[in-house]
Amino acid sequence: MTHQVRAVVARGKGAPVSLETITVPDPGPGEALVKIEACGVCHTDLHYREGGINDDFPFLLGHEAAGVVESVGEGVTDVAPGDFVILNWRAVCGQCRACLRGRPWYCFSTHNAKQKMTLADGTELSPALGIGAFAEKTLVAAGQCTKVDRAASAAAAGLLGCGVMAGIGAAINTGNVGRGDSVAVIGCGGVGAAAVVGSNLAGAAKIIAVDIDDLKLDNAKKLGATHTVNSKDADPVEAIRDLTGGFGADVVIEAVGRPETYKQAFYARDLAGTVVLVGVPTPQMKLELPLLDVFGRGGALKSSWYGDCLPSRDFPMLIDLYLQGRLNLDAFVTETIALDEVEKAFERMHRGDVLRSVVVL
Template identity: 80%
Template sequence: MALEVRGVIAPGKDEPVRVETIVVPDPGPGEAVVRVRTCGVCHTDLHYKQGGISDDYPFLLGHEAAGVVELVGEGVTEVAPGDFVILNWRAVCGRCRACLRGRPQYCFSTHNARQRMTLKDGTELSPALGIGAFAEATLVAAGQCTKVDPEASPAAAGLLGCGVMAGIGSAINTGGVGRGDSVAVIGCGGVGGAAVLGSRLAGAARIIAVDIDERKLATARQLGATHTVNSAQTDAVDAIRELTGGFGADVVIDAVGRPETYRQAFYARDLAGTVVLVGVPTPEMRIELPLLDVFGRGGALKSSWYGDCLPSRDFPMLVDLYRQGRLDLDAFVSETIALDGIEAAFDRMHAGDVLRSVVVL
């Protein structure tokens, strides 16, 4: 029997979000219904609201979530009712050329639930990143559920579902940060802060946090940055070079995703160093670099999509580190709010007042 729950929708471009009654169907084959316990407020949800991702309104927002499996459909074996799970937006297929080559973190055929959730009048909803977790319950593909230690704080664990995993993964998985490396992170919001934390976890010797907001730089120091640079006051490239003996950092992570920050990352890395783009650009952005510099500096220019994570591998491991006190996920939870507080949370996020507002249900 279908569930009727409260959920937050974006009805149209730049229109205020509102709480509506959402109809969640019984799970079909390969699907699961999850009772949402927490969901972080992410920039991606704001992009959906603003029309920056698609115009398939109305959207059911929310995707950075943890909850408990309530029902599963036919053929589901990976999770069962009662399991505490983190939701992810990349259920791997196991059959595409990436999966068959043993690289499921790059799966080229990820999928979501086939059925649509609706409003009471039957209007179909587009769930953000195939999740739609600003709701008391949501329908997902079973492969989007990753079972983790139920003793973990849902507010903290759920953040691994998107931004924190993207940042940690950009350092460890994509950037390959290792013991003794120097790392610079440009942009120290939620994703950049997580990249700092991931670099510390990987054993980097020098972690340089770059931002224009002293509040974010202070948080980056708490998360493990050894040095900070306010790029509104000094040239970021010069500062990073000065802090690395004149050479540049081994790995530079652009967690902003703008042409000017990418250029900073490119020139702030050492010869044969690595640039990682994890900040999400908008479609109109362009960058121009001298091809000779691309050739002459060597190294690697990489993009990190979801931190190149494999949820089934990475989520349980990171939750275990959190439970051991070795990974401070709680530091990212700036505040907890109710479903009707999301519009105001977007404003605080845009102003840089929070790392993450987390909806608690």
Template identity: 75%
Template sequence: MPDTVRGVIARAQDAPVETVDIVIPDPGPHDVVVRVQACGVCHTDLHYREGGINDEFPFLLGHEAAGVVETVGAAVTHVVPGDFVVLNWRAVCGECRACRRGRPWYCFDTHNASVPMTLTDGTPLTPALGVGAFADKTLVHEKQCTKVDSETDPAVAGLLGCGVMAGIGAAVNTGNVSRGDSVAVIGCGGVGDAAIVGARLAGAGTIIAIDRDQRKLDWAEDFGATHTIDATSEDVVERIKELTDGFGADVVIDAVGRPETWQQAFYGRDLAGTVVLVGVPTPEMTLEMPLIDLFSHGGSLKSSWYGDCLPERDFPMLIDLYRQGRLPLDRFVTERIGLDEVEQAFTAMGEGKVLRSVVVW
């Protein structure tokens, strides 16, 4: 039977979010109903509310979540009721050209639920990143559920659903940071600090944090940055070079996603170094650079989608590292809030007061 629960929606561009009744339909053959226990407030949710992703309103927001499988479709084999899972938006298909080439982290046909969740009047909802987890329950495809250690705090586990995984993966998977490398990270919010943690896990020798907010630079030091640069008072490129014997960093990660920060990343790297763009630009942003600079600097210019992760491989491993005390995931949780406080959490995010606000049930 369909179930009516509470959910947070964005009804129109830039309108404040609303907590309303939504309808969870009966799951299709490969669908799963998950009772949500925690969901982080990610900047991507704000992008949806602002119309920066697409215009398929109304959106059911929330995607950085963990919970317990409640009901499964007739053909589900991946999980069973009672499993504690982290939700993901890269449920790889195994059949597209990327999957067939052994690059499933680039899957072009990821799975989502086969039937829509709706408002009580029948209006279909567009779930953020195919998840829609600012709700008491949500409906996803079975492969969007990654089973992890059930002893883990849901508020911590859910962070792997987007931002923390994006940052760690940008360093470890996309940037291929190696032992002794120098790494610079531009933008020290949740994703940037996760990239710092990833660089530290990979054994980087020099980790440079760049931001315009001293509070965020202090957070970055707590997560393992060896040096900081205040972008309001220092030349970012020149300072990176000073801290790397005049050469530039081996890997520079842009966790902001603006033309000016990408150029800082490009010119702040060593010859044949790597630039990783993990911050998400908005559609109107453009970039103009001399083509000779692109040619003469060599190296790799990469975009990192979801930290080029494979949830089934990476989520359990990172939870194990957390439970061993080697990965400080809990320090990303700044505050725990109720479902009706998402709009206030967006304000706190914009003011740089939090790494993550997490809705908990």
């Protein structure tokens, strides 16, 4: 049996997305069919549309999603029909060298559904991050479904599927922010704002938000930043040092993904401090640093993949904090939109008007 559903498709590089009817198969072994309730509009979806990830068009966009499992295939035991789940793009294999060493958050062999969803004419679709959730239903590997408390808002919960988890995890998992630490976050879009929240959850004493947009800085302050720096008006390195007794921050999280801002992060940290790169650079970008400075400043230079999260561990914990009122995921939902408004949401994203537009079905 197959399912005919509405979905948002990117057919060509830079072309506006279209709302089309696609065909979704019933789940095979190890797969799950999920009825989508909400899906956030992420910069990564725009990167797919612009051909910045690869050129495997047409793409089925959307990946920051929550919904209900409708059916499962043979051998699936971790989730069942009726479960409320957040979708993830790290379905760990349990067998690669990272998993066998007890580090499944680095899994080097994550997997997706084996069957393909298609356009009406049979053309195979490439689902964004192996998910493809700007759709009424999608087919994923069962391991991409993480069961959480049904009491959570789908619009808020789905954001843990990518950007919010990336930012929170960059602070807590990768940066190991601890009680009393000083943290600077460079770039306060959705991921950077989440890094502010993560630093606050971890007990940081000083959280310095850096951006060129006063609106984003105001929002970061509401989410827990203790200080803000507009880097159009002030040298961010000097400002961060001034706010940390002249030393620099214990942890600096770079959420932009550019060589210029990475250098700022590098020099804005204290001796033996940590730099976390969670912003995603483009393939053409190059970084040049004096090797003596890399050696002489000590500490750690880290990249954060998906906030180094383990969905089965982190998603339920963060949803519990949300339901307890200790994690304001609702603050990331700037607006809710319909499935046919994704292209307009991309335009608002370009202007910096939103933390997240969320498609609600």
